[in-house]
Amino acid sequence: MGYLEPRQRLRDVTLELYRAALQPEPLENWSRSIANLLDTQIAGLTVLAPSGLAVESGSVGSNLEAWKDYLEKYQYINPLRSFWQTAPPGEVFRIDGTLIDDKFRNTEFYSRYREHLDLGGGVCMLLGIRTAKVLVHASQPRKPQLGPIEQELLAYLRDDLLLCFEIAGTLMLATNTAANIIRSLDQKGIGVALLTEDGRIEHANGSMNEMLHAGSVLRMDQGKLAPGSEIRLPELSGMVNRTKKSGVSGRLFYGDTSTERCGSIIAYPAPMAFDWEGSHESKVVLLVTDSSRPKGLLADRLRKTYGLTQAETGVAGMLLDGKTSRHMATELRLQINSVRAHLKAIYAKTGTHSQVELLKLLQIEKENT
Secondary structure (H helix, E strand, O other), X not given: OOOHHHHHHHHHHHHHHHHHHOOOOOHHHHHHHHHHHHOEEEEEEEEEOOOOOEEEEEEEOOOHHHHHHHHHHHHHHOOOHHHHHHOOOOOEEEEOOOOOOHHHHOOHHHHHHHHHHXXXXXXXXXXXXXXXXXXXXXXXXXXXXXXXXXXXXXXXXXXHHHHHHHHHHHHHHHHHHHHHHHHHHHHOOOEEEEEOOOOEEEEEOHHHHHHHHHOOOEEEEOOEEXXXXXXXXXXXXXXXXXXXXXXXXXXXXXXXXXXXXXXXXXXXXXXXXXXXXXXXXXXXXXXXXXXXXXXXXXXXXXXXXXXXXXXXXXXXHHHHOOOOHHHHXXXXXXXXXXXXXXXXXXXXXXXXXXXHHHHHHHHHHHHXX
């Protein structure tokens, strides 16, 4: 084997490792890359707790049922546990007589897992990641045994594998952060959708689904996003396309403060945290605000918390908008005494005694909503 061939293999596998780090559950893909690099039938990565117990694994050439069996029955009697706890990270070890002696060969563990241990001369290496260790192992080479070059290639992968674990861990954290952000936006009545390259909705939060169902601001037309029935947004598709092509965000405003419904639609290039699938499409995250939605959410909160009727929540909302009793009577087409009766009922249900107290309470509930 010449020098250029293993170096090229190492470069190719390193690229595979980085790509796999951007995918969910990368351990299996990393195992396949290591098996290809070292030309072995079996390769795997096992995440070990500080105690030496396995908590997660990905492998190629191994039996999944055997792994489950190992977790349930055999890892507690694994004679190598003490070695995993003390072995220096990054050093490549041959799985041979230095680890597996005659006493080891007489154990139940060895009889169950001998094909993974020393048939054909396997190698292993430990990596230190955050609060755990990762066992990288390969066995059953397709050639007679793993030579010095293969062991050297595995050692060269050490820093790349550590970086890949860092990438995968950071992405997992970013995904959790993104989920929390989306949940927070949902609570505020802001719609969030992930659009695929052809304009279809891949994911949408609850607020966006409610907006699409109502069809006032946005709706679905033949599987794609389109302006709703109450607003004009001829620039919507153009803005989304520009964001996909240029990677620059865009914003559209609709309505105005004098209308019942106004808001904005913002398009962002989809960050990796929103798109764990890892495809190379130009996806877009859409954020949609609707001025009528916070009022609707507040009304729901007032109904559930204080037992207000629909008419009473309407009066409370108008009071929050600064409307007087006379203005409310005119807009609702009620007698002013009816408005005052609604206000009196609201005072009783909310435990307030004046418009000033009620307004303070409504402001607090609005902020909480």
